[in-house]
Amino acid sequence: MDERIHEHARTLVEWSARIEAGDDVVVQVEEGAHDLAVAVAEQLGEKGANLVATYSSDEVTRAYLRAFDGEFEADPDYELALYEQADSVLVLKGSNNTAGSVDVPGDRRQAYATARQDIREARLDTDWVSTQHPTRAMAQQAGMAYEAYKDFIYDATLRDWAALAEEQARLKDILDAGETVRIVAEGTDLTLDITDRIAVNSAASVAYDSHNLPSGEVFTAPADTAGVVTFDVPMTVQGRRVSGAKLTFKDGVVVDWEADQGMDVLTEVIETDGGSRRLGELGIGMNRGVDRITDNILFDEKMGGTVHLALGRAYDACLPEGETGTESAVHEDLITTMGEGSRLEVDGEVVQADGTFTWE
Known part of the structure; x- marks a missing residue:
């Protein structure tokens, strides 16, 4: 086995999830992540943690959702209890078919997600971490040779996270003290109210309220949004391609939207529920x-020189105590490039210009 897989597992268990002896850990294993699951299980055994492994597959989900005819049971107790009792959930992504559930009807997908909202909340209440094992399907989607893709994955994942956390703390401090963020780029002029919000230094560890490995971003939850944003990074959303998406906000709500490709899935996301018309996240990529x-999205949204915005659910870590942010069954990220001529302002002061921070 590639030694980098063992290093990946050690980073996940020790730095990211901070697993300790006696912790109850659920490991969700996608079909292509078997080798990483073996390495993670070994690490958990050495730590003296308790392991429950579950199997995840888009093709299995597709078969179930296409065959099911009726009302989905809301948050079945047997599954809800698993996550309510867990200390940590480790999600090992590794798809063998990135379009495995593309033909599931949108209304069926939405109904299933809505019925499982309490399960999702229970999982998010744990020290959960999501990570990616390289597969040939993911390499193909990235347009890369498999060996080159593995190098890319590990270059982004096996980093000096403590050093990156220190750098990202500079941006966190600026956002925590700020009230207004303005994003200006080609096709974008968007203003976001972040008054009294809390920015998360997402340094790939639950110790930083960060739940992705790799990470490398600072994010917060806007209270209000106005203006227009164009997302120039093509993405796969719910198994379908979305490119050239453009959203117009007024009083915090999406009032108009369009896309060069994937208008149907963009509409499905926006119309999921009341919260899906609002932004739950502003994220600024810092992983070079x-x-x-x-x-x-696990990698693309962390790329230095990009900004991503998520429609739907806001993370509690970004909210003052006692305040409720955007609630939704979805949290769908879209990305825009901060290239030449762009700028990121906080309270009128330029923090980043042409994709480069003022301190870089």
Whole structure:
């Protein structure tokens, strides 16, 4: 087995999830992530943690959702209890078919997601971490040779996270003290109210309220949004291609939208529920180890010189105590490039110009 897989597992268990002896850990294993699951299981065994492994597959989900005819049971107790009792959930992504559930009807997908909202909340209440094992399907989606894709994955994942956390703290401090963010780029002039919001230094560890490995971003939850944003990074959303998406906000709500491709899935996301018309996240990418777009949101949204905005659910870590942010059954990220001529302002002060931070 590639030694980098063992290093990946050690980073996940020790740095990211901070697993300790006696912790109850659920490991969700996608079909292509078997080798990483073996390495993670070994690490958990050495830590003296308790392991329950579950199997995840888009093709299995597709078969179930296409065959099911009726009302989905809301948050079945047997599954809800698993996550309510867990200390940590480790999600090992590794798809063998990135379009495995593309033909599931949108209304069926929405109904299933809505019925499982409490399960999702229970999982998010744990020290959960999501990570990516390289597969040939993901390499193909990224337009890369498999060996080159593995190098890309590990360059982005096996980093000096403590050093990156220190750098990202500079941006966190600026956002925590700020009230207004303005994003200006080609086709974009968007203003976001972040008054009293809390920015998360997402340094790939639950110790930083960060739940992705790799990570490398600072994110917060806007309270209000106005203006227009164009997302120039093509993405796969719910198994379908979306490119050239453009959203117009007024009083915090999407009032108009269009897309060069994928208008149907964009509409499905926006119309999921009341919260899906609002932004739940503003994220600023800072991981320079992610040096190209690969059509994988776990990596693409962390790329230095990009900004991503999520429609739907806001993370509690960004909210003052006692305040409720955007609630939704979805959290769908879209990305725009901060290239030449762009700028990111906080309270009128330029923090980033042409994709480069003022301190870089």
